[in-house]
Amino acid sequence: MRYAQVFYISIYLLAVSFKDVLCIVDPVSLSIGAGVGLGALYGFNFMKDQTYCRVTECCNERSIPGNIGNLRDMLQKRLYGQHIVKQQLISALEAHFNPRISSRKPLVMSFHGTPGTGKNFVAEMIAEALYEKGTKSRFVHKYMGRLDFSVEKNVHIYNQRIYRDVVEGITECPRSLFIFDEVDKMPPGVFESLASLVDYNALPNKLDGSKAIFIFLSNLAGVQISDQLAKMLKNGELRENIKLSAFEQILEKASYNLDGGLKKAGLIEQHVIDHYIPFLPLEKKHVYQCTSAEFMKWERYPHKQVIEAMLQEVITYDRAHGLFSTSGCKTIEKKVATEVWIEKQSV
Incomplete structure (x- = not known):
C-alpha cells in the first residue's frame, strides 16, 4: 500500500514539475503549461480515486459519504x-x-x-x-x-x-x-x-x-x-x-x-x-425501550414482566423529582448481556 501511495505522489510531483518547466519558456507556454499541469493533476486525482482510494481511506465521497x-x-x-x-x-x-x-x-x-x-x-x-x-x-x-x-x-x-x-x-x-x-x-x-x-x-x-x-x-x-x-x-x-x-x-x-x-x-x-x-433525562418508559432493544440484539423477546422485574433492580430515580433514571440507558447493555448469558448457562 505504501508503494502505491509513493507511486501516485510521484506522478503528481512529475506533473507539477512539468508544468513549472513549461511556464518558464515563454508567455505562450505559460497557458499551455498550466493546461497540461491541470490536466495531469486531474488525471492523477482520477487515477488515485479509481485505484489507491479503492483499497484505502481517502478524503473523498467514497470514504466520506455523509449519509x-x-x-x-x-x-x-x-x-x-x-x-x-x-x-x-x-x-x-x-x-x-x-x-x-x-x-x-x-x-x-x-x-x-x-x-x-x-x-x-x-x-x-x-x-x-x-x-x-x-x-x-x-x-x-x-x-x-x-x-x-x-x-x-x-x-x-x-x-x-x-x-x-x-x-x-x-x-x-x-x-x-x-x-x-x-x-x-x-x-x-x-x-x-x-x-x-x-x-x-x-x-x-x-x-x-x-x-x-x-x-x-x-x-x-x-x-x-x-x-x-x-x-x-x-x-x-x-x-x-x-x-x-x-x-x-x-x-x-x-x-x-x-x-x-x-x-x-x-x-x-x-x-x-x-x-x-x-439530551433530556430518561423516564422509565425510555429505559424500557432501551432494554427491549438490547434483548432484540440477542434475538431474545422476553415477556413484559421479565423486563419490568429487571428494571426494578436497575433503575434508581433522581431525588429531586423522582421522575428520571439517574443512569439512563448507560448500564443496560451489560445487564442484558449478563441475563442472556445466565439464560444460556441454565439451558
Whole structure:
C-alpha cells in the first residue's frame, strides 16, 4: 500500500514539475503549461480515486459519504426519549452538507445531559453515518477529558496540541470530525486556541475549515435540564411538544459559568458554538425501550414482566423529582448481556 501511495505522489510531483518547466519558456507556454499541469493533476486525482482510494481511506465521497438519511434512520430506530436531538441534529447537518449554502465556518455543536442519555451514542452514530469507517476513520478525531486534558497546569500544552491537531487534521481532510468528550472534566482555558481556529476564516495558510465538524460532549447543565423538564411536565406540557428554545439559554449560561473546559471560554464569548443541544433525562418508559432493544440484539423477546422485574433492580430515580433514571440507558447493555448469558448457562 505504501508503494502505491509513493507511486501516485510521484506522478503528481512529475506533473507539477512539468508544468513549472513549461511556464518558464515563454508567455505562450505559460497557458499551455498550466493546461497540461491541470490536466495531469486531474488525471492523477482520477487515477488515485479509481485505484489507491479503492483499497484505502481517502478524503473523498467514497470514504466520506455523509449519509444524513442513514443517520436519520439510526436515530429513529435506536435513540429513545430525545425528540429535540432528532429534530435539531438532522437539520443542522443537512444545512452543513448542503452545497447551496456557503458557510464560512465549521459546524460546532455542544451536547449536554446527564449520563446515559445518549450523547456518546449519538456522536458515534454521526461518525458511522458520515464516514465509511465510522469512528475508526482517520478523519475522526476523538479526545477524552480525563485522559487527554486533565491537568490544569498543562493548559498551555493542551492548547498547542489542539491547535496543531486541528490544523493538521483539516489540512489532511477538510471534512474532518473532532469530538471532545468529558468537557466538564477539562480545565478552563483548554479551548482558547480552538476559539480562533473555528471562527470565520481564521485558519492559517488560507485553509478552508468550513466543512469540518466539532462536537463537545458534557454532563454540564444536566441538573438544570432535569429541573426545567420536570417543571414543564408538572405544568401539564407534553414531553414531545417541548422545544429547544426552553433550554438553549440555560445551556449556554451553565457552560460559561460552571467549572469545565468551556468556563469563560472564548468559544462562547465569540458565539462560535452554533447549537446547544439538550439530551433530556430518561423516564422509565425510555429505559424500557432501551432494554427491549438490547434483548432484540440477542434475538431474545422476553415477556413484559421479565423486563419490568429487571428494571426494578436497575433503575434508581433522581431525588429531586423522582421522575428520571439517574443512569439512563448507560448500564443496560451489560445487564442484558449478563441475563442472556445466565439464560444460556441454565439451558
